[in-house]
Amino acid sequence: MTKVMSNDGLNAARIAKKDEFYTQMTDIEKELKNYEIYFKDKTVFCNCDDPEESNFWRYFEINFDHLGLKKLISTHYREASPTYKQELFVNENGEKKFIKTNLKQNGDFRSSESVAILAESDICVTNPPFSLFREFITQLVELNKQFLVIGQINAVTAKEIFPLIKDKKLWLGQSIRSGDREFRVPSNYPLQATGYRVDEDGNKYIRVKGIRWFTNLDYPERHKDINLYQKYYEEKSKYPSYDNFDAIEVGKVKEIPCDYTGVMGVPITFLDKYNPNQFEIVMLANGNARTNVPLKTLQEVNYRPHIEDRGGVGIINNKRLYARILIRRKVL
């Protein structure tokens, strides 16, 4: 039976610097089909991708003409051996050209060489190392790039990521809304007790929880309302108020009431269904926030720099809750 890699497993992988998880082609295809309109005449950069291993490179190589790409570039990181940049483009004679160029640096996405390529590119599409996800997104946003990248849902509570979501500069992609995803790992990957499978050809895979796409490319599905069936004023006892915010707790997204116009605290999986035309995101009450400062009202909270402390924690009957996103329905 296949087991699923826990957060502990992921942490262990992070500590061991085992960031070598390869995204499966089917996962890439399911997501990319929502964004084909964005790629015509564009340069795509896969900056954490060994073209010999990466299905991102493979996907764009196969679909180069179909998408009408201008150029595809891939670089990858090597700690201790030389690395290179691979490019695919159509030259002046209409011929497709592959070019391999050695890099002077090690392919780190933060290296000046990689940053220069990113600056020249239009859209970055990849699965970056989980351990550097926040830095990775920050760089993309600073360079004002379009992007579609894989990460873990817990990243939404990070101080670098949440403000982008709140300000509608980043949202979750379309195709992964729950469950876990399988990634291929190198043959020497130390598979331990949890979350692995070996196929009939000897390829090793691990399953990882909480995977999502993160993007700033729009898609129609994102503008569909969540259907709301519950009524706050008929079942008030189901929706306790926070001790420290002027807001009610809604423990499950499907329980968001249709008749409440105040602020509601919802789990972070709300973002899987978030339609920015239906709800406004007020702030994050992060269960892991460092601050224990008691905050009396939401207004007070709003005066605090939420980027620093992300607004404190949600407390009900003196008990701290998991991370909650505070939302308010937009009344048209």
Ligand SMILES: C[S@@+](CC[C@H](N)C(=O)[O-])C[C@H]1O[C@@H](n2cnc3c(N)ncnc32)[C@H](O)[C@@H]1O
């Ligand atoms: C989760 S894997 C995904 C690989 C590939 N993008 C894919 O989806 O199949 C992350 C990749 O990032 C590479 N990596 C690690 N640190 C990096 C860095 N600082 N800059 C660029 N790539 C890095 C790893 O070697 C690894 O191949």
